[in-house]
Amino acid sequence: ELFQTIAVEKSRKSITKLMELKPESVTVVRNGKTYELPPEDILKDEIIAVKTGERIPLDGIVTEGESELDTSALTGEFLPVEVKAGDSVLSGSTNLRGLLKVRVTNTFHESAVSKILDMVQNSSERKAKTEKFITRFARVYTPAVVIAALALVFIPSFILGFDQFSKWLYRGLLFLVISCPCALVISVPLSFFAGIGGASKKGILIKGAKNLETMAKCKTLAVDKTGTLTKGKFTVLSVNPQGVSQDILLEAAAYAESMSTHPIGISIVQRYGKEIDGARLSDVEEIAGNGVRAKLDGKEILCGKKALLETTGIAAKSSEDSATAVYVALDGKFIGEILLGDEIKETSATAVSRLRELGVETVLLTGDKKDTAEKVAKKVGIKTFFSELLPENKVEKVEQLIKDHDRRLVAFAGDGINDAPVIARADIGIAMGGLGSDIAIEAADVVLMNDDPSSIADAVKISRKTMTIVRENIIFALGVKALVLIFGALGLAGMWLAVFADVGVAVIAILNALRSSRIK
Structure with a gap:
């Protein structure tokens, strides 16, 4: 038990790493001068400066500047959010371009990031603790065996006379040798560790035997969308030309977006896949919040929102698809649209189907809009979904699922900082190890190193197989011991x-336990 506890504690790193999310210093403007101060020293209504690429340290309202913010760490939504003077911003968002000046509305201890850190710690405390089997077993087995052995020595001696005391003492000692729980004490933890080892071969890190036991009992999986069921980055989903070839549409859009650092522009250039000849490009102008105007071989390109084309009198036909659309005009004519979105992982639908076969219901919890959530849920085969959820809402939904299912164990799988509180709160928290944030991985009980959602079904199968082997060893060991104990009490069994019953059964149970590491 001691060694097992040490191994479990070593597998889970300290949650203090969460504090890496806290900015070390903040640029604050006081009396026309700038100072670098710790975030705890910044007061409400002070003005702070946030440069390009920096994380916003405190909640506030933009007083000067325009930019786009990456809020994916907080909301899971990968599409950047445009902000200008008068807009509210949350700590933990990243400034993608330009200098922003922000008037602080919440001190550090009231900020969004600080609340997430608190939620992770509080959620961990509220998680139900699964008691170790050995602890539960020993509580009953040990006193029962000792009392039975004493009874076997003294009761017959009192009834038949103490002249036969040595005979009954020998049988009592025989009883203790037979009942020695070596087979259980060794084979049960070994089954767990073999199961954990087998899971690691599949790229699944299960942090300790307790979590493997809990995983086997899970009947409901709540899952995040971005980075878990989807790839978590912009991808060109389709190129829809109008009166021109796909190549011409893609070339025009790629050249227009070639100078952009926006995720949409980067995705279009990557899809184009050819080298950009800068000599063909001129007069590139970025129109904040709308798109790009440029000239390719002297012909004007407009690339961006529908409103950008409409301002110049160009009618653009829009797709009914809920994906993000980029409209393109060349030389005054609409030539088509490019649809972008977060591509669903190839194994997501398979994962949901396999989990259903294992009797595990999958529920989608996401910060995305309802139409996006509904579309993804339908594609992967999830019937129940909840959208537009903040981190605290996800925690509430998981607690509601636990309550609604009469304390049925609920697992949650996610990858972002925004998922860390609910990962910590769920009976089993599952994090994506490749794309996942450090804070989510630290809070998790299970880490999928390959980011493959179908590995969740593997983890459930491995856990259940391990628990089956544990039960087999318990039944076999106790069954043989019970039989030999009866023979021993009746004087029909000798020390051999x-x-x-002790060593032989232990060897057989250990060999059976090693089956846990062999995963098909």
């Missing part, structure tokens, strides 16, 4: 049979 007692040794077999």
Whole structure:
């Protein structure tokens, strides 16, 4: 038990790493001068400066500047959010371009990031603790065996006379040798560790035997969308030309977006896949919040929102698809649209189907809009979904699922900082190890190193197989011991049979336990 506890504690790193999310210093403007101060020293209504690429340290309202913010760490939504003077911003968002000046509305201890850190710690405390089998077993087995052995020595001696005391003492000692729980004490933890080892071969890190036991009992999986069921980055989903070839549409859009650092522009250039000849490009102008105007071989390109084309009198036909659309005009004519979105992982639908076969219901919890959530849920085969959820809402939904299912164990799988509180709160928290944030991985009980959602079904199968082997060893060991104990009490078993019931059964149980590491 001691070694097992040490191994479990070592597998889970300290949650203090969460504090890496806290900015070390903040640029604050006081009396026309700038100072670098710790975030705890910044007061409400002070003005702070946030440069390009920096994380916003405190909640506030933009007083000067325009930019786009990456809020994916907080909301899971990968599409950047445009902000200008008068807009509210949350700590933990990243400034993608330009200098922003922000008037602080919440001190550090009231900020969004600080609340997430608190939620992770509080959620961990509210999680139900699964008691170790050995602890539960020993509580009953040990006193029962000792009392039975004493009874076997003294009761017959009192009834038949103490002249036979040595005979009954020998049988009592025989009883203790037979009942020695070596087979259980060794094979049960070994089954767990073999199961954990087998899971690691599949790229699944299960942090300790307790979590493997809990995983086997899970009947509901709540899952995040971005980075878990989807790839978590912009991808060109389709190129829809109008009166021109796909190549011409893609070339025009790629050249227009070639100078952009926006995720949409980067995705279009990557899809184009050819080298950009800068000599063909001129007069590139970025129109904040709308798109790009440029000239390619002297012909004007407009690339961006529908409103950008409409301002110049160009009618653009829009797709009914809920994906993000980029409209393109060349030389005054609409030439088509490019649809972008977060591509669903190839194994997501398979994962949901396999989990259903294992009797595990999958529920989608996401910060995305309802139409996006509904579309993804339908594609992967999830019937129940909840959208537009903040981190605290996800925690509430998981607690509601636990309550609604009459304390049925609920697992949650996610990858972002925004998922960390609910990962910590769920009976089993599952994090994506490749794309996942450090804070989510630290809070998790299970880490999928390959970011493959179908590995969740593997983890459930491995856990259940391991628990089956554990039960087999318990039934086999106790069954043989019970039989030999009866023979011993009746004087029909000698020390050689007692040794077999102890050591022999232990060897057989250990060999059976090693099956946990062999995963098909």
